[in-house]
Structures are given as structure tokens and as C-alpha cells.
Amino acid sequence: xxxxxxxxxxxxxxxxxxxxxxxxxxxxxxxxxxxxxxxxxxxxxxxxxxxxxxxxxxxxxxxxxxxxxxxxxxxxxxxxxxxxxxxxxxxxxxxxxxxxxxxxxxxxxxxxxxxxxxxxxxxxxxxxxxxxxxxxxxxxxxxxxxxxxxxxxxxxxxxx
Amino acid sequence: xxxxxxxxxxxxxxxxxxxxxxxxxxxxxxxxxxxxxxxxxxxxxxxxxxxxxxxxxxxxxxxxxxxxxxxxxxxxxxxxxxxxxxxxxxxxxxxxxxxxxxxxxxxxxxxxxxxxxxxxxxxxxxxxxxxxxxxxxxxxxxxxxxxxxxxxxxxxxxxxxxxxxxxxxxxxxxxxxxxxxxxxxxxxxxxxxxxxxxxxxxxxxxxxxxxxxxxxxxxxxxxxxxxxxxxxxxxxxxxxxxxxxxxxxxxxxxxxxxxxxxxxxxxxxxxxxxxxxxxxxxxxxxxxxxxxxxxxxxxxxxxxxxxxxxxxxxxxxxxxxxxxxxxxxxxxxxxxxxxxxxxxxxxxxxxxxxxxxxxxxxxxxxxxxxxxxxxxxxxxxxxxxxxxxxxxxxxxxxxxxxxxxxxxxxxxxxxxxxxxxxxxxxxxxxxxxxxxxxxxxxxxxxxxxxxxxxxxxxxxxxxxxxxxxxxxxxxxxxxxxxxxxxxxxxxxxxxxxxxxxxxxxxxxxxxxxxxxxxxxxxxxxxxxxxxxxxxxxxxxxxxxxxxxxxxxxxxxxxxxxxxxxxxxxxxxxxxxxxxxxxxxxxxxxxxxxxxxxxxxxxxxxxxxxxxxxxxxxxxxxxxxxxxxxxxxxxxxxxxxxxxxxxxxxxxxxxxxxxxxxxxxxxxxxxxxxxxxxxxxxxxxxxxxxxxxxxxxxxxxxxxxxxxxxxxxxxxxxxxxxxxxxxxxxxxxxxxx
Numbered sequence: 001x002x003x004x005x006x007x008x009x010x011x012x013x014x015x016x017x018x019x020x021x022x023x024x025x026x027x028x029x030x031x032x033x034x035x036x037x038x039x040x041x042x043x044x045x046x047x048x049x050x051x052x053x054x055x056x057x058x059x060x061x062x063x064x065x066x067x068x069x070x071x072x073x074x075x076x077x078x079x080x081x082x083x084x085x086x087x088x089x090x091x092x093x094x095x096x097x098x099x100x101x102x103x104x105x106x107x108x109x110x111x112x113x114x115x116x117x118x119x120x121x122x123x124x125x126x127x128x129x130x131x132x133x134x135x136x137x138x139x140x141x142x143x144x145x146x147x148x149x150x151x152x153x154x155x156x157x158x159x160x
Numbered sequence: 161x162x163x164x165x166x167x168x169x170x171x172x173x174x175x176x177x178x179x180x181x182x183x184x185x186x187x188x189x190x191x192x193x194x195x196x197x198x199x200x201x202x203x204x205x206x207x208x209x210x211x212x213x214x215x216x217x218x219x220x221x222x223x224x225x226x227x228x229x230x231x232x233x234x235x236x237x238x239x240x241x242x243x244x245x246x247x248x249x250x251x252x253x254x255x256x257x258x259x260x261x262x263x264x265x266x267x268x269x270x271x272x273x274x275x276x277x278x279x280x281x282x283x284x285x286x287x288x289x290x291x292x293x294x295x296x297x298x299x300x301x302x303x304x305x306x307x308x309x310x311x312x313x314x315x316x317x318x319x320x321x322x323x324x325x326x327x328x329x330x331x332x333x334x335x336x337x338x339x340x341x342x343x344x345x346x347x348x349x350x351x352x353x354x355x356x357x358x359x360x361x362x363x364x365x366x367x368x369x370x371x372x373x374x375x376x377x378x379x380x381x382x383x384x385x386x387x388x389x390x391x392x393x394x395x396x397x398x399x400x401x402x403x404x405x406x407x408x409x410x411x412x413x414x415x416x417x418x419x420x421x422x423x424x425x426x427x428x429x430x431x432x433x434x435x436x437x438x439x440x441x442x443x444x445x446x447x448x449x450x451x452x453x454x455x456x457x458x459x460x461x462x463x464x465x466x467x468x469x470x471x472x473x474x475x476x477x478x479x480x481x482x483x484x485x486x487x488x489x490x491x492x493x494x495x496x497x498x499x500x501x502x503x504x505x506x507x508x509x510x511x512x513x514x515x516x517x518x519x520x521x522x523x524x525x526x527x528x529x530x531x532x533x534x535x536x537x538x539x540x541x542x543x544x545x546x547x548x549x550x551x552x553x554x555x556x557x558x559x560x561x562x563x564x565x566x567x568x569x570x571x572x573x574x575x576x577x578x579x580x581x582x583x584x585x586x587x588x589x590x591x592x593x594x595x596x597x598x599x600x601x602x603x604x605x606x607x608x609x610x611x612x613x614x615x616x617x618x619x620x621x622x623x624x625x626x627x628x629x630x631x632x633x634x635x636x637x638x639x640x641x642x643x644x645x646x647x648x649x650x651x652x653x654x655x656x657x658x659x660x661x662x663x664x665x666x667x668x669x670x671x672x673x674x675x676x677x678x679x680x681x682x683x684x685x686x687x688x689x690x691x692x693x694x695x696x697x698x699x700x701x702x703x704x705x706x707x708x709x710x711x712x713x714x715x716x717x718x719x720x721x722x723x724x725x726x727x728x729x730x731x732x733x734x735x736x737x738x739x740x741x742x743x744x745x746x747x748x749x750x751x752x753x754x755x756x757x758x759x760x761x762x763x764x765x766x767x768x769x770x771x772x773x774x775x776x777x778x779x780x781x782x783x784x785x786x787x788x789x790x791x792x793x794x795x796x797x798x799x800x801x802x803x804x805x806x807x808x809x810x811x812x813x814x815x816x817x818x819x820x821x822x823x824x825x826x827x828x829x830x831x832x833x834x835x836x837x838x839x840x841x842x843x844x845x846x847x848x849x850x851x852x853x854x855x856x857x858x859x860x861x862x863x864x865x866x867x868x869x870x871x872x873x874x875x876x877x878x879x880x881x882x883x884x885x886x887x888x889x890x891x892x893x894x895x896x
Contacts (some may be wrong), residue, residue, distance in 0.1 A: 015244040017237075039231065079190045080247055083232030095492050097301030097611045099294040109192035114292045119499045127530070135295055136254040139232045158489055160496055 002026055004058040006065035011073040019077050021049060021057070029057050034077050039084070040125045040141065047074070084139040085111065087132075090152035093159055100159060102132070104140060113138060122160055130156070179275055180262050184251040186233070188214065197236065197249055197262060204238065204266055206249050215248060222270035227260035229654050236263055254284065254296075257652040264647075276695070299614060306610050313433055313613045316394050316401075323390050330383040331442055335449040337376040339457060342587035344369045350580030383442075391438040398430040402616050408624040411690045412650070425619055429612035436609030447595035454588045461581050468567045469589060472556045476596055479556070483549045490542040497535040504531050557593040564589055625710055634712040637797040638701050639666035639828035641687065645696035648686060652694065656682045657851045660696070664844075669829040671842035673869060678848040680832045684800045687830060688717055700798075718796030720823075722803045722832075724787030726775030731760055732767035734775070734786055738794030746793060753822045754789035755815040756782070781812035788819045799824060801831040845869060 002008060002024040010022045011032075022028040029051050037046035037059070047060040060066070066074060085106035092103045100115045113134035115121050121133040128145040145153055180199035187193035195214070196207040204222070206215040221240045228237045228247075234256035236248045251259055258279055265277040284293055286300030293300055317324045344365055352362045403426055414422070458466035508515060508524045515524050564586055571577035642663040649655035657679045664670045672680040685691050686698060689705060697704045705713060718738070726734045735750055736742045742750075747767065751757040759782055763769040775783045791799065801820065821841065824831075833839050845862055847855035847869045854868050862869035 015242075017247040018245045080235060080250060081230045083186070083190070083230055083250065083252060085232070095489050097294070099301070101292065106192075108186070108190055111192055112292055114294050116294055118496055122496075124500075136252065137232075138253045157493075158486075159493055 006060060009058065009070065011070045013073065019073060032057060034074055034081065036082070039082060040129070040131060084141050087140050087142045089149060090155045093155035095159060106140065113140065118160065179269070180265050180279065182255070182258055182262055184249045184259070185255060186250045186252060190250070195249055199262065199266055199269065201269060204248070217246060217248070219270050222266060225263040225266035225270070227256060227263050227654065234259060238266070258282070260652060260654065299618065301611055301614060309610050309613050309617065312617060313437060316397055317437065320390055320393060323386050327383060327386050327390065327442060328445065330379050330386070331446045332449060333379050334376065334383060334446060335453050337372055337379060338450065338591065339453050340372050341369060342584045345587060346580035346584035349583050350578045354579065387438055387442065391434055394437055395430060395434040398434055398616070399426055402426050402430055402619055405620045409619070409622055410625050413622065425615055429615045432609050432612035433616065436605060440605050440609065450591055450595065454592050458585060458588060461585055462571070462577060465568050465571060465577065465585060469560045469564045469585070470592070471563065472559045473596055476553055476556050479549065479553060487546060487549065490545060494538045494542050497538040501531045501535045504528060560589055560593055634709050635701065635703065637716045639797045640664065640701050641798065641828055642699040644699065646686065646693045646698060647695045648682060648691060648693050655694070655851060660853055662846055662853060662856060664828050664830070666828055667826055668844065669824055669831065669842045671839035671845040672830060672832045672848065673839070673845050673872060674848035679851040680848055681802065683848070684802060684830055684832060687798065688719060688800060689713060716797045717800065718791040718794045719800045720787050720791050720802065724775070724783045726771045726778070726783055726786060728771065728773045730768045730770055731786060734771060735789045735793055738790040742793055750789040750793040753792050754785045754819040756785035756789050781816065784816055785819060788816065788823055792823050797827060799827045799829040801829060803832050
């Protein structure tokens, strides 16, 4: 049985909204789900494809190794599974009454949210990599503070 | 488009005849935006906000519907009868629980059942100021009625009203006494030194001054003693009230909050409130009265000079108000850095053995240095700014003195003011400019106290366990436990148990089996009524246990946990925890039955041996046996054993198993077993998989069935060691 590789697998939806993976047209996994091994620190690499029992059937080293058709299918699945928003700009952030009130621009659009207890809910994933978790457990990621504009950085610097 | 959590009016059912209508907050492409889920008896539809229909699934074709939890939110998935899976609509965590409930509704409708779901509107925004609420359905801290909150916290002073009024009276007296010495000093200059040059008058006036100073000291000492007394009592009362309220909170509250956050309600928040009540209000009262009194005296002495020297005060207050918020934010940031610093320090010191074992001292020091530098920079920045602002305020304060000398001095030269009057005004200046710098902080002080009070009242007002439910029945339990269509999830959007149905007969031992996360611990949490089912019911002896008095119910349920928790006290106290007031003989008998007596007797202090915090001075097996003795003394009708023999050596396990054998006799017992070892004596096994019961039967029946349990046994490498016979033998036994 051929071992899966980034080039011999084929990903497609069949039936609708169920991702299927065939390997070298030899055999097929009827339902696979993508799971990042480290979604915050390795954003484009180490993607596990898990079968319906939750067992990994293939670990893709890098998304870039996939062909365009497979990539389109996997991107759609990933966009459905990972709803963490990436913050591009901070429009306002203030501490009031023990909570922090944020207005940010993300890749999904603009969003207001409240973070209680920054000590627990502002998680530093690296020196300049920040994850904010709001009161409803929605996640807002700032992959690199240095990529933010000076005003946005100032908001972070004045609070954290 | 700017997105905010859905407000209640958007998710209310509409007049289109839809049975369920919910607004999701994500578009199909994942952007923030709104789409509508509409469910009626015939169809499930997804509509775009402009009314365009995106998807329709006929109800007749639906096999099941569920909320699929994803990272940062969820999506509604429908499986059709042909096996097709449809990812219908995605949403953030904010509204995931509502869509989970909708999924349940869709399932009910697809099976032709009555729609029995609860879609209570969520309040995510303040109705008054439209600000996002820090907690769904919580209070808006900006709009909270401060008068009402103040009135509630003032109620804590009611038992001490005599002291409180005395304190207010003494504050007034202090102000008056502080105003007198400058008057005497002015008189001394004008009347004694310049006009009469009379030494006897000097003695009389100084004598009067001394009497005033003695009185002022006496009043001040009395006032401070009353403050200390009042502070101690009110702080203790507040802490007791909050602690008592926390004790009766539902466990869901403890799931959502970290212990540190709850502890801070008993410590920090209560501190803020009593501090404001006992120090803030008197400070404000005293200095407010002082300011009014001094201003009145100044204007009475010379209105023009008073106006000149008080001119910088509005500027000082303005600066204080302008800079207080950014300063507070900077100090908040320093607090954050301190917290980060502490976390690293605690971790590295607690894990010092691991650090050393991996020779990672250098990398830990590098991390420490980073935290330390961050803390230094934040501290330096905040302090530098603070001293700059404070310096400016000091300068403006000194302007008052300079103006006093400039204008007042000229008036003395022109004989428009006596030297005594000038001295008096000069003396009063310090009384005005001292406290004025801190007046701007009062608002912050007040806000923090009110925020602390709100958090305290939030806990006090929160829905409690119906511990002493007046309507609850006090029953003597026989021990039949029935699960009827039980469904439960810690997160309502993600049920952990679904459609659980089974009955345990009185005295029966039920083994709960399943992989990690199958729902075993949740089942025992429900039996102990730490949580209640979201739907369905649990009946004990045929009565829904929600109708029973909780205290009476829990007194008849005993629990032996995997990681037993012992309180810091003696072994005897910990055993007697199961039956307050138990005598020494009962404690010893319980310890004997738990195979604990011998090891206890070998301790230097025997039953008086202190067990340390969380029982840390005892070994795992010893802690376990003390907890079994505690359960034996408790003498429950229903017993819960949560993998009581993990992490102990073979000999200890044997002793614990013997003890458990004595403990379970005659009681309805639910035993969780990851290692299957506690199932040796189980009458029946309930096998759970992904929150559902997949098999029920005796060990032999399930082995013969060769289903899930058989698979679990097969994969368990320790089977021979634990159960005492291998798979082949087990199968042989099953075949009889």
C-alpha cells in the first residue's frame, strides 16, 4: 500500500462538506479532517489529517507542498475549523472597571470585544506574539506586535 | 462591516412563522457579518441578511443535527438520511450555545417530537449605554446604579452605626480643632508681640493652644481607634458574607473561574470596599470639611488675598483629573508585568528540580532577565511620568505660597493686612494644598470600591444551589438510581452526555467504563448533583432528585476521589469530616475498616498526626485510605468511587481493595475504572462512548458480546495483572 505523500494524495469533497482523501488512486479515507499540530507557532506547517476515529492518517509537513486543487479544498476546510481572528489593527483599547475593552480590525472585519482578567486571557505565545481570549472564549491573535502600526502598538504597550 | 455580538432583538423569533430563528455572526466566507437560520416544521433554511436563500434542508431528510465545536466557535452540521453531511452555518463562541440548542430543536422536529428547547435571549450589550457587557447577561459597570451600590455597602455599617456617627462627629471636631492653632498664632503676633507686648497674655494663649493640641491629639487617637475597630469588623463581615455566598454557588461558577479570581473576591474586592468605607469616606469628609472651613476663614480674613492664593487650585485639580486615568493605566500595566514576573519566578522555583535535571539554569535565567527588564521598564516609565506630574503639582502648590507672599506681603507693607492675619493665612495654606492633590484620586478610589462592591454583590446575588430548598423533600434513600433521557454539557453548546438511560438497583455496584472523555466523571458529577441535567431527569427511589432537599441528598452520598482531598488538620479530624461529632472509637473503627488503622498507629502522633496542606505529608495510598475511612464514617446509601486505586503499589492496592470491599457492602455504588481493576466486584458494567451508553451488562455478558468493552479489555495491556486472568480465560469464563 502506497504511503501518502503531499504529491500522491487527492483531497476532495464527497459527499458535500465531507473531505475525502485518496492515496495514489489506490485507497481512500472517506472522511478526513485537518488539524494543525501547532496552530499558533507553526501556522503553515505540520497539518494532521485525521480520520473519523480521530486517528492521524497523514501529517502534511507544509501546506505549500500541496497542489493548487488540493490546496483549495484544504483551505476551505481550515477556514471552517479555525475561527481565530488575526488582528491587523487596534482602533481602541482601554482599561475600565477591571476589564479591557477592545475595538480591532481583523481579516474577518472589525470587531468589539471585552477581555476580563488580562493576566489569564492575554496569553504571550512568544516575545511579540499575543493571543487575546474574550469573555466568550473567542480568540484574537496578534502574530507579531512589530507588524502593527505605531498607534496599535501604543495601545498594547499602554496596557500590557 | 463592524461586527459585535448579536443583540437580543436580532435573535428573537420573528413573525414569519419560523419556530426557531437565530442570527449567526459569521458569513459563509468566514468574515464577520450576519446570516439567519430559520427552522419551521418543514424546512431548515439559511438566509442571507438581504433575504437571499443560501440553503434549504427539508426536515423529512434530516437524520441528525449537531453543533460541531471548532477552534474559536462552532458550526451547525446536519446529517441527512442518505448520510450526507452538511456544514450549514458557522458562528463564534458568543452564540454557539444558542445554535447547539437550535440543533437539538431541529432533531426533535425531524423526529416529529414536540419542540422543547430553551432559547432565552442573551444580553450582550448594556441597554442604556450600548457598551459591551463584561459578562453575558451581566451588569454594565458604567451604568450600575452607584447610589444603590453605595447604599447596599453602607448597610454593612448599620450594626456599627453608633461608631460610624461618632466617627463623623470626630471628623468634624478634628477639622475645627485644626483650624484653631493658626488663629491663636495670628493673635499671638498681633495682640501679644505687636500691640500689648504682654507676657501673661502670651502664657494664657499658649496655654489655650496646649489644651487645644491635647484635645486634638485625644480626638485623633480616639478617631483612629474607632477606624481600626470599624475597619476590622466591617472587613470581617464582608469576607464572611462573600465566603458564605461562594460556598453555596453552583459548581458551574467554579468551572468558569480560576481559584485565584474567586479568592480575590474574598480578599482584594472586600479590601477595596472596607477601605473606602472606613478610610475613603472619612478622608473625603475630613478634607472636604477642612477645605470648606479654611476657604471660609480665608475669605472672612481677606477675600481678595483668598481669591489670589486659591487661584492655582482649579489648575491642580484639572491636571490631576486629566492625568489620573493614563497614570492609573500605567500602574495597571506595571501590575501586569509584576504578574508575569511572579508566574515565571513561581514556576521556575517550583520546578527547580526539573530545571537542574535538564541543566537549563541559563535558559531560565534568560527568561527571568526578560521578565525582569520588562518589569523595570514599565516601572521606570510609570514612576518617571508620575514624578513629573507630581512635580508639576508641587510647583503649582508652591505658587500658592509665592502668591501669598507676593500679594499678602505687599498688603502687610501697605498695612492693609496685619502680620498676624498674614501668618494665619500662610498657615492655612498648607491645610488646603496638602490634601487637594489627592482629591482627583477620590473618583478613582470611589470607582474601584464600587467595582469591587459590584463584584461582591454579583457573587452574593448569584443563583445558589438549592441547598436548603424549603420545598425539597427530606428522604431516607433506599438507593435506586434511575437516569431518564439525561443530557448534559458543561458548555451548553457541546453536550458531554446524551440520551443516558439506565437504572441501578439498591445495593448494586455499577462499573462505569469507557475511554477518557467518554463521560464517566460527568455521570458521577450528576449523581452527586454537583450539576443537574440540561434535560431529562435523575430519579432516586423514583423521585426526581431536584425535588429533594440537596443537603439531605448529599448527606446520603459518599465520594472517594481518585485524588483524595484532605484538609490541613489531624488524621482524626479528616476522618471525622464524614460525620461531624463522631467519637474516637467510631473514628478508629472506620480507620480499621479502611485498612488505615495500622499505618496511622505507626505515625509519631497517631490520629493526631497533622496531614499538611491537601494531605501532602501522607503518601498517596495513605491519603486514599483516610478518604475511604471518611466515607465509611459518612455511611452513605449511594457511594461513588472514582478510580480509587490508581498510582499505588500492589500491596497498597490490595489493602485499598479490601477496604473498598467493606465500604461498598449494601450500598448502591458507582465505580469509575480506567484500569478496570475496581470492576472486579461490579454487578453490572455501563460502557460509555462519546457521551452515550453503548453497552450494559455483566462482565461475562459483555465479554461474550465482543463489543466495545471487549475491545477495551483487549487493548488493555495490564489486564492479566489487574483482573487476574487473561483475555482467553475471560472469554472462557464468559462462555461458561
